[in-house]
Amino acid sequence: MTQQMNIGLLGFGTVGTGVLEIVEQHQDKLAHQIGASVKVKRILVNDLHKDRGSLVTKDQLTDNIDDIINDEEIDAVVEVMGGIEDARLYMKRALESGKHVVTANKDVMALYGSELLQIANEKKCDLFYEASVAGGIPILRTIVEGLASDRITKMMGIVNGTTNYILTQMTKEGRLYDDVLKEAQALGYAEADPTADVEGLDAARKIAILGTLGFSMNLDLDDVSIRGISNVTSQDLAYSKQLGYTMKLVGIANRNDDKVEVSVQPTLVPHDHPLASVDDEFNAVYVYGEAVGETMFYGPGAGKLPTATAVVSDLVEVLKNKRLGVNGNSAIIPQFEKKLKTPEEIHSKYFLRIHAKDIPGTFASLTALFHKNNISLEKILQVPLNEGKLAEIIVVTHEVSKKDYDYVLERLKEEDVVVEVKSSYRAEGEMK
Numbered sequence: 001m002t003q004q005m006n007i008g009l010l011g012f013g014t015v016g017t018g019v020l021e022i023v024e025q026h027q028d029k030l031a032h033q034i035g036a037s038v039k040v041k042r043i044l045v046n047d048l049h050k051d052r053g054s055l056v057t058k059d060q061l062t063d064n065i066d067d068i069i070n071d072e073e074i075d076a077v078v079e080v081m082g083g084i085e086d087a088r089l090y091m092k093r094a095l096e097s098g099k100h101v102v103t104a105n106k107d108v109m110a111l112y113g114s115e116l117l118q119i120a121n122e123k124k125c126d127l128f129y130e131a132s133v134a135g136g137i138p139i140l141r142t143i144v145e146g147l148a149s150d151r152i153t154k155m156m157g158i159v160n161g162t163t164n165y166i167l168t169q170m171t172k173e174g175r176l177y178d179d180v181l182k183e184a185q186a187l188g189y190a191e192a193d194p195t196a197d198v199e200g201l202d203a204a205r206k207i208a209i210l211g212t213l214g215f216s217m218n219l220d221l222d223d224v225s226i227r228g229i230s231n232v233t234s235q236d237l238a239y240s241k242q243l244g245y246t247m248k249l250v251g252i253a254n255r256n257d258d259k260v261e262v263s264v265q266p267t268l269v270p271h272d273h274p275l276a277s278v279d280d281e282f283n284a285v286y287v288y289g290e291a292v293g294e295t296m297f298y299g300p301g302a303g304k305l306p307t308a309t310a311v312v313s314d315l316v317e318v319l320k321n322k323r324l325g326v327n328g329n330s331a332i333i334p335q336f337e338k339k340l341k342t343p344e345e346i347h348s349k350y351f352l353r354i355h356a357k358d359i360p361g362t363f364a365s366l367t368a369l370f371h372k373n374n375i376s377l378e379k380i381l382q383v384p385l386n387e388g389k390l391a392e393i394i395v396v397t398h399e400v401s402k403k404d405y406d407y408v409l410e411r412l413k414e415e416d417v418v419v420e421v422k423s424s425y426r427a428e429g430e431m432k
């Protein structure tokens, strides 16, 4: 049995410092669980001159990946440096040299996960990535192991802490988008380039990973329809609230029979929906299984220690596998061929806000257009604007096919009475 497991840590930022902290503070527990002590032997960083306080010694730090890959005493590499190409290359090299890999990198896993997992299996190495989706929530293991006997048909997740923090602060405290984004960056929630957070790409990567594991089907990032929160306005949030909804950036993966839909978009959820009360940097993933029914997993989705907890728990798994001699089984061969739903097969409610001329017949022409295209309305709100010259009209539809809704959205722009389509969002109904 290994008496000491040596780790090569790639990255020493928010998550990397958390990993070192947990490894050092929980030595006794780790040793008890895995029968070996864990030591962070080398740490790869960009800038060797940066002040790292007293956390590490000079000898531990390196800016040369070869110092880790070529060190035969290093058993496992923890990749928490972020980015795509270097991270992918370093993980590949680590696996090829027989080192186990734990990563928090959803960017790489969503794009190159199957390639890396295949190398891992060939080399009899583990490749675990629990921290890559919903930070500290052990959601990947839950789907793969906890619900292994069930057939999952729907997953809905608030899986990006930064955007949830922004939407919560804008809705509840009336704060400005730019100010809250800056704060989320300072708190360590945001990606190095926060465009990935606010434009929905980070959540899309996570929902692609969830869909792939939950539906046992190879879902790529290109299969996810993506929309972020950068165009959400305070008016949208206020009207959503008035109509009984909370706006959240929601990743959705659902399947009917053998066809699936994967998307990320700002979504209105009813105030009494469990996802509506998930605030700030917290994440939650709702999972519906045919046998188990509704389940929901909640916790911190970003931040130093929550994310590092998931990383170190993956390391524990690596060591347990090592003791049992079963490393190298991380890659799960997808059971099903990928079949994506067409727009006719995707059904949802929608919130629509338009500015229209406040003249007789406006409402009649709008309702005629909705009626002609199979759209019925669940909620309607009209507010006068510009001393009664304009009307702000907000509607929530009943469930409608995406095809019919998108068609009407285009036709609305051509209607004489419509001055501007201000915004349009997907809305959720009851849980299933």
Ligand SMILES: NC(=O)C1=CN([C@@H]2O[C@H](COP(=O)(O)OP(=O)(O)OC[C@H]3O[C@@H](n4cnc5c(N)ncnc54)[C@H](OP(=O)(O)O)[C@@H]3O)[C@@H](O)[C@H]2O)C=CC1
Pocket: 010, 011, 012, 013, 014, 015, 016, 044, 045, 046, 047, 048, 050, 079, 080, 081, 082, 083, 086, 104, 105, 106, 131, 132, 135, 188, 189, 190, 191, 192, 301, 302, 303, 304, 307
């Ligand atoms: N922050 C969070 O809450 C979460 C983050 N993640 C993921 O974890 C990963 C790390 O995130 P985070 O800790 O926030 O990132 P940070 O930006 O805080 O830290 C990145 C670290 O990696 C080092 N680094 C970056 N690029 C290179 C490179 N090419 N070569 C060598 N060193 C490099 C940096 O060095 P230097 O210190 O010298 O600049 C820094 O120490 C990302 O993949 C992220 O998506 C996942 C879940 C939550």
Ligand SMILES: N[C@@H](CC=O)C(=O)O
Pocket: 132, 134, 135, 159, 160, 161, 162, 163, 189, 190, 191, 197, 202, 301, 302, 303
């Ligand atoms: N930037 C991400 C960090 C965790 O994955 C987020 O905000 O959720």
Ligand code: NA
Pocket: 130, 131, 132, 133, 134, 135, 136, 137, 138, 139, 140, 310
């Ligand atoms: Na997780």
